[in-house]
Amino acid sequence: MVDIATRVWNHKWKIDPIVRSLIDTDFYKLLMCQSIFRNKPDTTVTFSLINRTKSVRLADLVDEGELREQLDHVRSLSLSRGESTWLRGNTFYGKRQMFRSDFMEWFETMSLPDYHLEKRDGQYELTFEGRWHEVMLWEIPALAILMELRGRAVLRDMGRFELQVLYARAMTRVWEKVEALRDLPDLRLADFGTRRRHSFLWQDWCVQALHEGLEDSFTGTSNCLIAKNRDLEAIGTNAHELPMVYSALARDDAELARAPYDVLADWHEEHEGNLRIILPDTYGTDQFLANAPDWLAGWTGIRIDSGDPVQGAETAIRWWQDRGEDPTEKLVIFSDGLDVDKIRELSETFRGRVRVSFGWGTMLTNDFRGLVPGDALAPFSLVCKAVAANGHPTVKLSDNPRKAMGPAEEIERYKRVFGVGRQEELEVVV
Amino acid sequence: MVDIATRVWNHKWKIDPIVRSLIDTDFYKLLMCQSIFRNKPDTTVTFSLINRTKSVRLADLVDEGELREQLDHVRSLSLSRGESTWLRGNTFYGKRQMFRSDFMEWFETMSLPDYHLEKRDGQYELTFEGRWHEVMLWEIPALAILMELRGRAVLRDMGRFELQVLYARAMTRVWEKVEALRDLPDLRLADFGTRRRHSFLWQDWCVQALHEGLEDSFTGTSNCLIAKNRDLEAIGTNAHELPMVYSALARDDAELARAPYDVLADWHEEHEGNLRIILPDTYGTDQFLANAPDWLAGWTGIRIDSGDPVQGAETAIRWWQDRGEDPTEKLVIFSDGLDVDKIRELSETFRGRVRVSFGWGTMLTNDFRGLVPGDALAPFSLVCKAVAANGHPTVKLSDNPRKAMGPAEEIERYKRVFGVGRQEELEVVV
Structure with a gap:
């Protein structure tokens, strides 16, 4: 009725x-x-x-x-x-x-x-x-x-059953990912897929499927509404916009060099525990960590969001060791271009060496690749x-020059101020 | 709400x-x-x-x-x-x-x-x-x-999302069958899957998916309730129980030999056109056709429900030719153990030689093979x-001895009366 x-x-x-x-x-x-x-x-x-x-x-x-x-x-x-x-x-x-x-x-x-x-x-x-x-x-x-x-x-222009089968195929794909991940020991994974989701209802479905399929390995979602509706943890820390804007506001090169640390000093004052996660790649991870003040090494962990993730995590581990910290008590959050194979690989590579967590985005909430003619639903960047x-224009260098943004002369200035040399180009899918 | x-x-x-x-x-x-x-x-x-x-x-x-x-x-x-x-x-x-x-x-x-x-x-x-x-x-x-x-x-004991993905996988499979059949020229196919369906709602879904996906190539369903609810044609003719019971009622061998034709004489009187479909295999197709009265050759078509279907259809075509009928105006309905490959093969083998139609049963409405552990949802016979x-016990010989039924001594008597010799055994999956 x-x-x-x-x-x-x-x-x-x-x-x-x-x-x-x-x-x-x-x-x-x-x-x-x-x-x-x-x-x-x-x-x-x-x-x-x-x-x-x-x-x-x-x-x-x-x-x-x-x-x-x-x-x-x-x-x-x-x-x-x-x-x-x-x-x-x-x-x-x-x-x-x-x-x-x-x-x-x-x-x-x-x-x-x-x-x-x-x-x-x-x-x-x-x-x-x-x-x-x-x-x-x-x-x-x-x-x-x-x-x-x-x-x-x-x-x-799709028919009713054609649509249902499209979603059936997409559901099957998400569930196959669940099945490929559920046996991974110590997996900790959250949904970070709001921004590039296929749709709200689809994200909501994916989150619930992961909750049922991965049980305690699924730690929550970055989406507040879904966290509220589904009684899950809301997950997240901070993003590039903070150092980018702080840096654009710097009045000279000396202030610019300090800006990425100033923003974290403000953050440090406001947040503790798992919210103290360093996002180091805005102007190059290597130099950022080398020049970081010691109190930053005391933070809970680091988020790797560009560049080669294994290299990024190895850099972080060495940095913690150099600063006298125990990496096995630190958290590395991977959040860039993740899918099942990479999650498995990273999980296995760093098991026992550092605590690992995954923020899974586009390939969780928008993997409709190959499901319609012309691949017209494939995710894009x-x-x-x-x-x-x-x-003042903002600048991002990233650990992958294809993710860099800003006017060319400002990019050069930032590279000089932050001491960034040659970087490896990696394809940006999403 | x-x-x-x-x-x-x-x-x-x-x-x-x-x-x-x-x-x-x-x-x-x-x-x-x-x-x-x-x-x-x-x-x-x-x-x-x-x-x-x-x-x-x-x-x-x-x-x-x-x-x-x-x-x-x-x-x-x-x-x-x-x-x-x-x-x-x-x-x-x-x-x-x-x-x-x-x-x-x-x-x-x-x-x-x-x-x-x-x-x-x-x-x-x-x-x-x-x-x-x-x-x-x-x-x-x-x-x-x-x-x-x-x-x-x-x-x-399955979870809610596990169930949804199970049905998503089954839907995808049905739709892949639709996609594999939709380009077949002159396809005429009906749902015959009521008796061994996974469930009523599932049969209802399959019928609607075929209706959308195959359009006019989908001719209807044998299920009256679904035909009524979904405004489709109800499809069907007659089954083995008619000759089996008429034969069991025969008082001697002479009456027994006549029984399979007597039942069709009754049917002939009541029905015309597409309802005049011969089901010849109850006591062996070859002898049934060889001994059939000429008025039966005037019927619209034949249903092949056991034995090798190509052989069965070839036998029917030769029989029509022998009786002076034009096979291209006759209808052969295949209804035994069908799935996509067999439908495609039979369709191509007999195109232009005879009108062909398919009554698709178990592998349409109950193909959950391989979808749960231990294959516990596989269809069975x-x-x-x-x-x-x-x-009096009934007897069925069929064109496949594995589908035969009845007491051994009665089977022997029927084989003698109907002149059935050696038969080829074929696996019965459903």
Whole structure:
């Protein structure tokens, strides 16, 4: 029996909203938002959408009107009472009241600022300019909306059973990954796949499948809404935008050289335990660690997000040893380009030498490769990054020059200041 | 939003019934039932469940109490007004009022007779004794119930997502079959999978998937309830029970030799066009055709249900040619042990030589091979057959001696009367 009121209510939606909640975002965005809200409340930042996969012509695939409707819908959202209660009352990484009252009061009444959208060369130029702690909240919904609208465009003409079998195939693939991982001893793995997910419902399914299939080896999800709805841990620490903006604000080379450590000093003051995770690759891991102050070696672990992951983890282990730390008590979080084979390989390579954890993203929540003609649902490399702060361009070097961004002359300056030499180029799939 | 009344109503079911309608059965059972109701209303017949796959110990797998509940539920069913309207008002094979008023009046008020159930050597002995046109209606529900209870037993301890992935894999397999068949020119294929289906909902899904995927090449389903609900053609003609019971009733060898033709004479009188399909293999195809009266060669086609199908169809083509008929205007229906490869092979072998149609059964509605540990969901060979009529045992020789049944001395007598020599043994999977 169909509930008639539900059916009538569903007919009243003008659109099928992709993002329906301000906490349908990565946990670390909220952590960083709070930190920025306290430490850099007056900084003006520009975030910009960047499609690294030029062959996917988003503006040809996705209708501009639909995109605007989805973005406008996100602007109409505000934090619900239940969401606020969850953020205020929950335990994150063993700590209660992770979110301070002044931050929550602001968050409860904010809505996302305006966006600027135009088409150019088959791509969308989508930018957000305003106070850092406001525009930074656009990153995840903007990416999730574009990923899902692209999927909807591809699926538009498929039949009902054809669609069901498409999802059956994708489910089977996720489950085969579960089966390939469930026997790995000491596996600790979380979902980091919000930004490039196929869709919200699909991410929700993947998270639940991993929870059932991997049991305690599945440690949680970066998505706050799914963590709340499914009674899971919300997972995450910090991202490149912090050192990138801090660095862009530096007034000279000396301040620039200090900026990546200043930002972690602010973080150190606010967070403890598992939230003290170093993300070292923004301006090259080797130099970052070599020049790091000793208190940073006391942090819980490190996140390897670019470059060759084995090399990155070996560098971290040597660094801890040099600083008199015991690597077996340290945590290495791998979060770049993961899939089953790499997870197994990394897990086996570092077992017993360091604690290992995985933040599994795109190949968990968007592996539809080969499932439709022309591979039109294959994941692609879409990012949304801080490109300027108070009028100065940001720069990222990364451990993989293909992930570098910023004006050429600024990249050269950063390389000089941070002492970065030759880097190995690695293919960027997602 | 959940409809509260629905939720409360669902809690009131004492069991989850497997067969919920008297027309959740094969169309040809109703056709034969009407014919028997007219021609042999006083014959007493015993139907008996026979599990040819002894390794599947049904009585160990399936709880006797649950089995009795399901069988008792079927006994509580009577024809609904809508079902009666559909049988009375529908067009079957282009003919209105296929079911006569006297038959419909009886069918509207009947319920299934009692059953006899006991356990022996890990198997269920399940028999139905009574008037032929009543007990014969037990065949399909009894098989469907045992198949589905066995499936439920195997699935009992699986997790929610594990189950979803199991069905995802099975759906993918069915769809791969659709994809392998959809380019076959002139394909005509119907679902004959009711009796050995994995479950009702699964058969319903398979039928709809074939309808979407094969479009006009999918000609309908033998299941009346699904045909009614999904607005499809109900498909079917006649089965071995007719010649088997007519033969068991023969008082001497001369009557026995005539019996398989007598039954078709009765059928000839009642049916025309596509319902005039010969099922020649009950006592050996070669001799049956050689001794057949000329009017039988005028029938529309032949159904090949045992033995080597290519050989069977070649025999039929030669027979039509010998009797001055044009084989290209005749129909051959293949219905034994079909799967994609065999359908493709038979389709290609006989294209242009004879009209070909497929009645696809177990490997359509119950192909869960290899999907659970120990292959515990693999289909197996369960049948429910007329074993006696008015106290005389029935006999089937078939074109495959492994499908033969009856007391040894009676088999010898039938072989002599029908002139059946050496036969080739073929494996019986389902």
